[in-house]
Amino acid sequence: MAETIKNIGVLTSGGDSPGMNAAIRAVVRTALYYNLEITGIMRGYEGMITGDMFKMDRKSVANIIQRGGTILKTARSDDFRTKEGRERAYEQLKKFNVDALVVIGGDGTFTGASVFLDEFDVPILGLPGTIDNDLAGTDYTIGYDTAINTVVNAVDKIRDTAESHDRLFFVEVMGRDSGLIALRSGIGVGAEAILIPESKTDAGHLFKRLEEGRKDKASKIVIVAEGDDSGDVFEIAERVKEKFPNYDTRVSILGHIQRGGSPTCGDRVLASRLGVAAVESLMAGQKGEMVGLVNGQIAFTPFKHAIKHISEVNQGLLKIVEILSL
Amino acid sequence: MAETIKNIGVLTSGGDSPGMNAAIRAVVRTALYYNLEITGIMRGYEGMITGDMFKMDRKSVANIIQRGGTILKTARSDDFRTKEGRERAYEQLKKFNVDALVVIGGDGTFTGASVFLDEFDVPILGLPGTIDNDLAGTDYTIGYDTAINTVVNAVDKIRDTAESHDRLFFVEVMGRDSGLIALRSGIGVGAEAILIPESKTDAGHLFKRLEEGRKDKASKIVIVAEGDDSGDVFEIAERVKEKFPNYDTRVSILGHIQRGGSPTCGDRVLASRLGVAAVESLMAGQKGEMVGLVNGQIAFTPFKHAIKHISEVNQGLLKIVEILSL
Amino acid sequence: MAETIKNIGVLTSGGDSPGMNAAIRAVVRTALYYNLEITGIMRGYEGMITGDMFKMDRKSVANIIQRGGTILKTARSDDFRTKEGRERAYEQLKKFNVDALVVIGGDGTFTGASVFLDEFDVPILGLPGTIDNDLAGTDYTIGYDTAINTVVNAVDKIRDTAESHDRLFFVEVMGRDSGLIALRSGIGVGAEAILIPESKTDAGHLFKRLEEGRKDKASKIVIVAEGDDSGDVFEIAERVKEKFPNYDTRVSILGHIQRGGSPTCGDRVLASRLGVAAVESLMAGQKGEMVGLVNGQIAFTPFKHAIKHISEVNQGLLKIVEILSL
Amino acid sequence: MAETIKNIGVLTSGGDSPGMNAAIRAVVRTALYYNLEITGIMRGYEGMITGDMFKMDRKSVANIIQRGGTILKTARSDDFRTKEGRERAYEQLKKFNVDALVVIGGDGTFTGASVFLDEFDVPILGLPGTIDNDLAGTDYTIGYDTAINTVVNAVDKIRDTAESHDRLFFVEVMGRDSGLIALRSGIGVGAEAILIPESKTDAGHLFKRLEEGRKDKASKIVIVAEGDDSGDVFEIAERVKEKFPNYDTRVSILGHIQRGGSPTCGDRVLASRLGVAAVESLMAGQKGEMVGLVNGQIAFTPFKHAIKHISEVNQGLLKIVEILSL
Known part of the structure; x- marks a missing residue:
């Protein structure tokens, strides 16, 4: 050359x-x-x-x-x-x-x-x-910044309908091996809980929140990363439904809109x-x-x-989800 | 009273x-x-x-x-x-x-x-x-006006990625018994075809377009109303995939974002x-x-x-889809 | 030919x-x-x-x-x-x-x-x-539909700041000879008053509203069409300021953003x-x-x-502004 | 306490x-x-x-x-x-x-x-x-991040109309003592030039670009920070108009929309x-x-x-404006 x-x-x-x-x-x-x-x-x-x-x-x-x-x-x-x-x-x-x-x-x-x-x-x-x-x-x-803003704008719309009906929404976002889209967008939408592959403990946090929330009927948003090993978003919603039958649950998969946009x-x-x-x-x-x-x-x-995938997430951000989803 | x-x-x-x-x-x-x-x-x-x-x-x-x-x-x-x-x-x-x-x-x-x-x-x-x-x-x-604009904005994003990859996207929109969201938003996004419950002939139109398009590799968007009796959006995508294996197909279900938003x-x-x-x-x-x-x-x-559902759609609008998807 | x-x-x-x-x-x-x-x-x-x-x-x-x-x-x-x-x-x-x-x-x-x-x-x-x-x-x-939505989205942003400060905003929108952009977007943003060339009485309505509002400090939005003969938006704001010195007034001219956008x-x-x-x-x-x-x-x-300009506006819509700005 | x-x-x-x-x-x-x-x-x-x-x-x-x-x-x-x-x-x-x-x-x-x-x-x-x-x-x-995105979205609309008419737009953004909104949003919109209080040389860069552009008719966007000491945006537009009378210039002041929004x-x-x-x-x-x-x-x-205002701007970012506005 x-x-x-x-x-x-x-x-x-x-x-x-x-x-x-x-x-x-x-x-x-x-x-x-x-x-x-x-x-x-x-x-x-x-x-x-x-x-x-x-x-x-x-x-x-x-x-x-x-x-x-x-x-x-x-x-x-x-x-x-x-x-x-x-x-x-x-x-x-x-x-x-x-x-x-x-x-x-x-x-x-x-x-x-x-x-x-x-x-x-x-x-x-x-x-x-x-x-x-x-x-x-x-x-x-x-x-990345565009994708998390697309998620946030979409979930803002979903919250409108979640609130009107007091529903519990499970929203799947992209990130096959990484929960970084889920993590930041989850904080951005004020999610009740975030389920990401990098953390094993978040499902427990979710159940605790739902337990507390039973008396206090209101809408909730759970952000699920595609690759979370709790199973896919439908399985998770199903398990929650079994355990907490009085929640009116819905699933939404944001899909390819996350790749596009100005x-x-x-x-x-x-x-x-x-x-x-x-x-x-x-x-x-x-x-x-x-x-x-x-x-x-x-x-x-x-x-x-x-190209070595980052396998750790900011534990401080995970803690923030827990504090603010109070 | x-x-x-x-x-x-x-x-x-x-x-x-x-x-x-x-x-x-x-x-x-x-x-x-x-x-x-x-x-x-x-x-x-x-x-x-x-x-x-x-x-x-x-x-x-x-x-x-x-x-x-x-x-x-x-x-x-x-x-x-x-x-x-x-x-x-x-x-x-x-x-x-x-x-x-x-x-x-x-x-x-x-x-x-x-x-x-x-x-x-x-x-x-x-x-x-x-x-x-x-x-x-x-x-x-x-x-209705908000919902069709939400669909149009979402599909505009999907088109960005569809075009970058020359993909064929099937996008499901709401309307259990009615294709009216699909019809107007489909014209709005310049869809290749629209599949709605009110029309039996539109799948044929789609196949014709795809047939022609084989030589001319490019992205395409097909809007499918929830209630279309050709089957759900995954079945339709599957059938197309079998008939036209060289298309790179994807499915996106817009879901509840269509109910919310300012x-x-x-x-x-x-x-x-x-x-x-x-x-x-x-x-x-x-x-x-x-x-x-x-x-x-x-x-x-x-x-x-x-409350009597309108069972007819504007045939002129269906014709417009056919003309403009040329 | x-x-x-x-x-x-x-x-x-x-x-x-x-x-x-x-x-x-x-x-x-x-x-x-x-x-x-x-x-x-x-x-x-x-x-x-x-x-x-x-x-x-x-x-x-x-x-x-x-x-x-x-x-x-x-x-x-x-x-x-x-x-x-x-x-x-x-x-x-x-x-x-x-x-x-x-x-x-x-x-x-x-x-x-x-x-x-x-x-x-x-x-x-x-x-x-x-x-x-x-x-x-x-x-x-x-x-037209895009322009009025652009106005509405812009004024929604202005309202955020107007409310935070309890301010009275005068927002000028396009329409040199016609108040139609002002009229619909004004209803869309829930304006306090709309000043358009087709109506002479709307300034009176504005003053009445401001009079009433003195005890009830809060933000207000007034939409002014470019071509209104009460003078330009700065003159109007000035006159209001003189008459109602306790209002914290601001002017915003939306300008050319109204011509663009998807x-x-x-x-x-x-x-x-x-x-x-x-x-x-x-x-x-x-x-x-x-x-x-x-x-x-x-x-x-x-x-x-x-090309004959429409010189009358829908009186019903003007009445709606009056009722809803209560 | x-x-x-x-x-x-x-x-x-x-x-x-x-x-x-x-x-x-x-x-x-x-x-x-x-x-x-x-x-x-x-x-x-x-x-x-x-x-x-x-x-x-x-x-x-x-x-x-x-x-x-x-x-x-x-x-x-x-x-x-x-x-x-x-x-x-x-x-x-x-x-x-x-x-x-x-x-x-x-x-x-x-x-x-x-x-x-x-x-x-x-x-x-x-x-x-x-x-x-x-x-x-x-x-x-x-x-700050919201404000620069609001500017970028507004200027994207202005560019639509600037391009359709081959116009030169001067867009004033907020920042009384600081050019930071202007700097980042200017890069974001692909501005021809950015005029900010922190830099004395940028007007020269603008004139050079306009000089070159004379043969090559096209739209251009210049972002002007409120506080730039070249004078206010109207004065700058006026001076350019005198020097380059063949440009079709327009001014837009974005104003208070920059403070609001989700x-x-x-x-x-x-x-x-x-x-x-x-x-x-x-x-x-x-x-x-x-x-x-x-x-x-x-x-x-x-x-x-x-509270000590930052008086220096990232010179690397200023250089990027010069390179990319080519």
């Missing part, structure tokens, strides 16, 4: 998240600001293999900062898991004169980037684009900062790392560390 | 809908404007039976016009279906000197009101408060107009009717006619 | 309004559905004169139904007011084989269309695209219906008319009548 | 900010959780002087976490600036058995608290409740964490400090330091 970077390729991969477009915009504009060329790659690694790439300019990213989704689209690529697939991808990069990459996504994205970098020594930096906030090396991932200001600013930093850092010779924000400062974490 | 009305009771009953609070506010303020007393009855007919009522004033309804749900709460009442329950309700009304009623709800609410009026000759008028828009005698029910301007104005008209009409001696808005004018429909 | 229409031009002109994109989409898709060609004209009549036109296809209007503004842009055209300008426009239409037009805009748009049609006999139909709702021949214009479901459905009807009616030989919706039915109004 | 705290008073003072209710809720619930009494004080120090206080319970703060404004209301108090006023306030606290305070507000609030604490040795802790984010000792103040998830979580920490820290004997969040951890700052 070239000593000096002249042409940066940018792609989004894995599940989409709000703010990916703001990140793409930042990467494109920064590259142009420093007189580099910039190449958009469609559908993640898939477009790298098939050569679905195009030269981007200032206007390619006009008026996208406020849009959910990703204009470069995203996909999973089985071919990129094969040596042959990655070789084809490398040939395409050479053909399009792309000599460095910014990949925006989550752990699968960085795993692929890590392998590719080891094999072909193309400088790559990653940006954390996922609603789950489950990457080490950044306080927040791009999309990004919050927080996600737009985060994506902009990280996108600028990624290009400047590639120019300065960095590679093989995720660019994140830790305590308000740009921070770099090797791909291999970034 | 008194010849001249002096004290109006107001209640909400059945499923809650956004705008019920605006309607309550209008009833309360109008009664006070005309120097009547106004009594709030909690939890629909249940509170009438148990005497859960209180005198309302101007401040009781301050700052509620923008709130979803209903400050008077709502419930189903099995007791009110019995003669004995209704007798107790009548006694309570006498005790609280309530000599007329405004009941806000849907068909169950009006059925109860109709029986009660026949038995005890208490003047009652009804306001159409339901998100389903399935009552005869009003162009729109209070809550009412739209349209619902607030509708609720305000109908609430004013209800009180003025009770004073003028009307009873046994739902107060609606037809072609921009206040219209009255006997309870027995209002 | 050709006997049978083969190629329809579409443009947006005058002030933009939310839903214009949904209308463009409907016109384009309907034309294609009926195997016509469709030509997009940029910046209203200006692009017609300069030949800034392009052939549109299905994809030109993909994913725009939810966007505010207009992808065809809009502008005022001084040249189109001259005979020479219109002649050049006509030459360009011939050059691009455009043999009919759908123009989306307000009174200026229709005035231009009317003159052009008289001179060159190009079939033209108009769609009412303006937030002001001030055209005869349609119950609602495209954009259109409501109502505006999207309205735009879709009118767009379909416009193309079908051009094919059926109609011209020189605005296509509107009256009492739920498509209605046609000659341009010359449509 | 009592050795052990038994009854905490809570008040909001100064300009209101979204999330104050979430903070009140957290203070109340935490006090009750630890079996303390909790007293609500109306209208800031004014209610302390007049004895406008009441005992709060769990239900006093039910269903308020999502509401803008403050249920305790807020006001400026001239009396509290006098020794006599503060003495009366102290008498009232004794009368109501309040032996510690949590005051929520900005620099004026903390200045008052500091003087009061010096004079009467009542333990007081402060929570940063202001949209301006201008206090030392916390990364974010309660309300708080974001971020503000609700921040308010909840700080509210819990304030009560726990009072119990642990702390006083005379503002409780903030620095790098994700609870941090304490003496009132005298907290």
